[in-house]
Amino acid sequence: MNEPTTDKFVEAEVNDFIPDVKKGLKNDFTPQANERNCYHVELVKSKFDTKTGKDNSIRHIQKFEKEEWSNFEKNKERLGFDTVNILWNPNNQ
Numbered sequence: 309m310n311e312p313t314t315d316k317f318v319e320a321e322v323n324d325f326i327p328d329v330k331k332g333l334k335n336d337f338t339p340q341a342n343e344r345n346c347y348h349v350e351l352v353k354s355k356f357d358t359k360t361g362k363d364n365s366i367r368h369i370q371k372f373e374k375e376e377w378s379n380f381e382k383n384k385e386r387l388g389f390d391t392v393n394i395l396w397n398p399n400n401q
Contacts, residue, residue, distance in 0.1 A: 346374075346396075346398060347372040348369060348394075349392050351367070352389065353365060369395065
């Protein structure tokens with residue numbers, strides 16, 4: 309996977325990575341050295357096709373600094389995110 313050139317992962321990189329998260333390999337995630345002080349999380353807004361039942365959920369990976377994470381964690385349901393998978397917690401390292 310190419311190194312991201314901005315603060316956000318490009319969609320192709322996210323789509324390449326998310327299947328690994330689904331397989332339970334999220335513990336293998338290690339951010340770049342200069343980003344290890346941030347939380348890295350997979351966010352999911354669940355969405356299903358009412359006719360087919362197909363999962364059309366919107367998934368992306370986002371980085372949060374500690375204060376931002378604290379605020380997000382309090383408000384994630386209100387913002388429409390029902391699933392949050394922590395890929396990297398800087399407090400556990």
